[in-house]
Amino acid sequence: MILEGSFPLLQRCVLATSKNGRNLVFYQVDLCNKDALEQVFTSHHFDAVVHFAGLKAVGESVAKPLHYYINNVNGTLNLLEVMSSYGSKKLVFSSSATVYGQPKSVPCTEDFPLQAMNPYGRTKLFVEEIMRDLHRADPEWRTILLRYFNPVGAHPSGRIGEDPRGIPNNLMPFVQQVAVGRRSELSVFGSDYNTKDGTGVRDYIHVQDLATGHSAALFKLFTTPNIGCTVYNLGTGKGTSVLEMVAAFEKAAQMKIPLRIMDRRPGDCSEVYAATEKAEKELGWKAQNGIEEMCRDQWNWASKNPFGYRPSHADGKGSKPVRNGGLSLRVSNATAVA
Numbered sequence: 001m002i003l004e005g006s007f008p009l010l011q012r013c014v015l016a017t018s019k020n021g022r023n024l025v026f027y028q029v030d031l032c033n034k035d036a037l038e039q040v041f042t043s044h045h046f047d048a049v050v051h052f053a054g055l056k057a058v059g060e061s062v063a064k065p066l067h068y069y070i071n072n073v074n075g076t077l078n079l080l081e082v083m084s085s086y087g088s089k090k091l092v093f094s095s096s097a098t099v100y101g102q103p104k105s106v107p108c109t110e111d112f113p114l115q116a117m118n119p120y121g122r123t124k125l126f127v128e129e130i131m132r133d134l135h136r137a138d139p140e141w142r143t144i145l146l147r148y149f150n151p152v153g154a155h156p157s158g159r160i161g162e163d164p165r166g167i168p169n170n171l172m173p174f175v176q177q178v179a180v181g182r183r184s185e186l187s188v189f190g191s192d193y194n195t196k197d198g199t200g201v202r203d204y205i206h207v208q209d210l211a212t213g214h215s216a217a218l219f220k221l222f223t224t225p226n227i228g229c230t231v232y233n234l235g236t237g238k239g240t241s242v243l244e245m246v247a248a249f250e251k252a253a254q255m256k257i258p259l260r261i262m263d264r265r266p267g268d269c270s271e272v273y274a275a276t277e278k279a280e281k282e283l284g285w286k287a288q289n290g291i292e293e294m295c296r297d298q299w300n301w302a303s304k305n306p307f308g309y310r311p312s313h314a315d316g317k318g319s320k321p322v323r324n325g326g327l328s329l330r331v332s333n334a335t336a337v338a
Helices: 008-016 018-023 034-043 058-063 065-085 119-137 171-179 207-223 242-253 277-282 291-304
Strands: 049-051 090-096 142-148 150-152 186-189 204-206 229-234 259-262 320-324 327-331
Touching (some): 034 065, 049 065, 058 065, 065 090, 065 119, 090 119, 090 207, 119 142, 119 229, 142 207, 150 171, 150 207, 171 291, 186 242, 204 291, 229 277
Parallel strands (some): 049 090, 150 204
């Protein structure tokens, strides 16, 4: 395995993959750097590519649209050009449910009108359209577009999980930081949506189910010559509100999460969840975990790794001990939110 610098997550991935870990090779490359990307393809032959790389915060994309278009769209164009040059024409792409915008009805099927409401969603939609055009021009390409709904949870071992830097942009990392005492309360953006309790409703999917969805998609690429450019939703098919998800986490962690109700965020929609029949029928895939398992594994990760992949002292000097739900840790003054 090739490691450049210190990447504790990669070391944990090696352990999680057991004997297969020795087959992993890692390069730290920016997709916007086409020359560096080409060096990777010069060094290895790739039968297929899974493209996860991209910025993903809705609010940030509204504030910094050019940053998102340059990274998400230009980076993907570089990847596609290099793949084509080296005869690697099988691709699984991480798209997003944001391409549906605010649908007129739910659940969302793959043939719904596409109407992304924010720059992040539009970058995913534009890349989808690029890939459809690419296949029309060159039928050798086999591409599967996976529209993620809301991935949460962590590896059941508690050793691999989400570790956002700065203020989290997604619900569950924010919840877990409150739970371990790094933040004093959870901000809930919007309580006046036309939903069951006024908060936004999303389709949360366990990251383990998301992983098996990718395996199923890769298998499909290699076994279906006429797959073309095909779209599949990856979700559970069930809508869960913000407050319902918080309640499930409180049950898993056996603690109360303090809330602060905030205004809606620009670019957010009220209710989106997936129709999953196409993935079930054509990929042979179906989500196996509910919100209870998602919150159980999220808390297992957070309680064992309250500062993510960093030691507690990495957050600054002058830290003070905090107790929350029986968990003892240290929180620096720099990261604690009043």
